Amino acid sequence: MKFYFPQAIKNMSSKTWRCCAGNGRGWMASSGEPDVLVIGGGNAALCAALMAREAGASVLMLESAPRAWRGGNSMHVRNLRCMHDEPQDVLVEAYPEQEFWQDLLKVTGGLTSESLARLVIRHSSRCRPWMRRHGVHFQPPLSGALHVARTNAFFMGGGKALVNAYYRSAQNLGVQVRYETPVRSLEIVDGRFGAAITETGERITAKSCVLACGGFESNLGWQREAWGQNERGEWPAENFLIRGTRYNQGVLLRFMIDAGADTIGDPTQAHCVAIDARAPLYDGGICTRIDCVSLGVVVNRDGQRFYDEGEDFWPKRYAIWGRLVAQQPGQTAWSIIDRKAVGRFMPPVFEGTRADTLEDLAQKIGLDPAPFMDTMHAYNAACRGGTFDHTTLDDCRTDGLSPAKTHWALPINAPPFYAYPLRPGITFTYLGMRTDHTAAVHFGGAPSANLFAAGEMMAGNVLGKGYTAGVGMSIGTAFGRIAGVNAAQSAGFTHPEFKEEFAYAAAH
């Protein structure tokens, strides 16, 4: 691979900044104060660190996790949503700015900043050559994901390979990384960053700082507080599973809120998917998702259906089912299919419970068979013919049933039958810090001169609610890079090559 090494770095004296490659625990006090401190260790942090370093700044990254678990939620990702006006290597046809924007507008219901969203969209059309230079490889989607071949570029080797490539590149460029170094607070005076205080009480100063330490999704106590108690006396968040890292505890998000930073977003808004109830509490990742919902029916603990399983294509609906399940008694539900659905969805990592009759299935999964069978009989009787086609919004629908199933409604009558238990799987939360196009953190409406935020910590500026696949990485990559350039700028370093690119993104 040809290695990218900007002139600014080549010109740096080794005395001014000593590279500390290797096990990542080698921050040396003798290295002095870094120009730019990046807090976090996922995609947004890495993009910021690489850009700041390319500008010539010395950079120190502090990552909570040990090296083996580095990379936060970013290690679980598969793809990035990209605007493009014509086919681009792995991306087919075109996905113009206006279409991307309309998709975002629709899923957020207008809870988005148009200027920041458009900045992300434009940036997504230009960032991939830079990503490649830092070792990220792309591949066309595999058969189960062909529906996003036009809009999303897939990472070869997934998020783990992306994160590893960025760490390798950062290490080669001389970015210092300290693992197992959670930051608990910051020193901020009149909106200016002064120092970070680690959990062990160490004080680390820098000329500027980028906060890229995720949302608060992994903090079950905060989730409990945000979701509160429901009308049944349950605390819904007690039954949530976290799809990604355990290290996004929201410690600095809470600190910044208490320190008076301007915030954006609702703490209960999050990307929330229905996942297999048997998944681990943290880091189950993509393979615990249950993707057969639109091929069958979903019943709650009382054996009742509660939503149209065939409302729209699954990629446009999967992210509402976590919240739907969260509203059910016990925050649980079961996806029920028959033989006809097998082979038509991405098989989850856990096998479904199997039975030769629906009554047996109800018994095996611990549901009262009577109401369950009433639901199944009513559903089967309401299915109205049509030509089944899972690739279109077909005409197989129910008649006279509430809730209706409006597409792909085939009777569930071909044994064996399968049931998959569901629970809400939280991907990431949207409460974050308000920023502008420079990624600066704001206090009382005024931007900080040297404190920036990127990734999940500010994604709520673009995603007030809802989701469209791949946009988490578009936001983190755009704002990570912008934050890195501006943090370097505030420390006295100008990025050699990217002024033009940012001007392009801001102007178009």
Ligand SMILES: Cc1cc2nc3c(=O)[nH]c(=O)nc-3n(C[C@H](O)[C@H](O)[C@H](O)COP(=O)(O)OP(=O)(O)OC[C@H]3O[C@@H](n4cnc5c(N)ncnc54)[C@H](O)[C@@H]3O)c2cc1C
């Ligand atoms: C299973 C799964 C699949 C996903 N798939 C996709 C996908 O295909 N496409 C897409 O666009 N998005 C996807 N997402 C969402 C995506 O992961 C996020 O939008 C994106 O990775 C966020 O990047 P980030 O850098 O902001 O946060 P993260 O990658 O989570 O990084 C946060 C980092 O901060 C560190 N940290 C936290 N607190 C502290 C502290 N106090 N001090 C120091 N360090 C701290 C953490 O250890 C972590 O390294 C997926 C998420 C999950 C969980």
